[in-house]
Amino acid sequence: MAETSTANGSFGTLANAGPMKVKPAHLKRDAYLYIRQSTLRQVQQNTESTQRQYALQQRAVALGWTMEKIHIIDCDLGQSGASTVDREGFQQLVAEVSLGHVGVVLGLEVSRLARNSADWQRLLELCAITDTLILDEDGLYDCNDFNDRLLLGLKGTLSEAELHFLRARMRGGLLNKARRGELASPLPVGLIYDEQKRVRLDPDQQVQQAIRLVFETFRRSGSAFSVVTHFKRSGWHFPSRERTGARKGELTWGTLTSSHVLRILHNPRYAGAFFFGRTRTRTWPDGSRRTQTLPDHEWLVLIPNLHVGYISWEEFQANQDRLRNNAQALGADRRKSPPREGPALLQGFVICGVCGRRMTIRYHTRQGILYPDYICQREKIDHAAPVCQQIPGHPIDSALVKLLLENMTPINLETALSVQKEIVTRHEEANKLRTQQVARAQYEADLAAQRYRRVDPNNRLVASTLEAEWNAALCALQEAQQEYERCRQADLLVIDDELRERVMALTTDFSRVWNDPHTTDQNRKRFVRLLIEDVTLIKSSEIVVHVRFRGGAMQTLTIPAPRRSWQVWTTPQERVQMVDNLLNDYTDEQVAAILNERDLHPGKGGLFRGRLIGNIRRAYGLKSRYERLREAGMLTAKEIANHLSIEECTVKEWRKAGLLRGYLANDKEVYLFEPPGPNAPTKCMGQKLSKRRQIFEANNLQDRTKEVQYEA
């Protein structure tokens, strides 16, 4: 830029003015040549100016500095002069000047050392105080000379202004173009520029198809995620164009992710709109740059319906509304967020033990109560892959609370504090030991120093070996001293009596506050956050919970995996056994009644019913009362009727009258009968049934006593 205009003529004046300003005191100090090109492109292309900067070296030699005294600072090549942050070279220069090491500062146009007036003025001030000269292609300046100082100040101001105008001109041109919608900004995939620089749909039909599919699916389903699912299920790929590199402009096909979909839906270009200034980049005091997306009413330029698109402007706006609503419904728990109202204790710091991602929370309601689930669904959101892990939160939360309450007991803390006490008693001993270590290191360093000093300087090989040893000894000494200091600081952390009481009070308070019904879930979460760094969950046959406390302590809990719903509903094994036993003597309905009477319940809860007993029998292969009676040799009514040559209805009457012994076999009033044996009743017309029963019972009683005797 401006460098080329000055050139050789100016060195003539310098030759006159120079020697008067240069004094022996200046020559005693060093000369610093500062070389800078603000961008890497300048570094590559503007080599001529770099060479001119090196040529300044020769000027310094002409003024009386020797080559060895000229230092070149060129580590800022490629850094802009707009701020001193990150410009190590400039900072080094300022440091050297302020220490009074510098006789003259050399630079092509020194005011461009710093394009920022404040930095420049500070450098001038320092040069004045330390009596440092400044030399550029135009001349030699003494900062203590009023005229020189004025000139340098002006040069700095002009330089800053130049930078400003340059920038304003560039940005102004850019903005004007943008306001007309003519700025050629990079287009998203699916849109291209034609030869006349007009925006067209990509002529590749497959690309168009893919973009249209995204919008169509979103129109139908209303969620970015279901677009991803749809693509994945159908095995479709999505195009993207390489923006940079050797393959610039080439089309590649890959899987569609949810961030893709969101970018497409949020991009106004697909609706034929031109926009500019959607983001704002700020430079922070530490020199870092951060980009922020602005709300749409703050965009610098937005021109709807400027070119062809895939959707209408109205549809674009409707899509934005839909996405905003979706985000409110689902997005809240995605990141490590401040504690919210839900009861899930670990909101925001549960980590998936399978893939290492942060798990999110989903609530479900059962009988009016909110239950949290911890769920790892990033892969699902992005790539419509299956959910990595979903773990019911309730058992984990309660185990964790138990752990916290147990750990925060007075007894536990008492132990911890007594350990601390013991440390205090050992404290002095340890300190003595460490002091000795430092003393020994000191002694060795001294010895190495002596050895080095004693050696003949001409014997360079030996000297350098000894110097290295001396160096090592000094390093060891420094390490020992640092270690000593570190340990001493750590010892200071030992808890005194007052602190100890406060800590103890805290533990009793903790369980009280925790269990207080007025404590909100939000506050409970805050407590947990104070104590726990994060929690990692792995679910297999059981749930493994790794808890990392603040301060690094680890604890692992194992929680039985929650039973699946069918397992929850299953009748416990011992109850099935009981049903089996009861079925020897009772029908299904009777068994149910007995169990209900004993206040026993099926797995699902509620009361036993005959039908349920039947289900249990079939599920566990238990024999029914009927089958058991038949196996014991009992006869049906029909069989006994045939046997005794009577009608079935007579069998019924005789059973009621007690002439036949029958057992209820099921809940449909079906009886099975004992074989009548030798004293079988026979038809006896004209005799009353009640009378015959007495005779029958008397006979049978004799039989029974006989049997009993046999058995005995």
Ligand SMILES: [Zn+2]
């Ligand atoms: Zn995972």
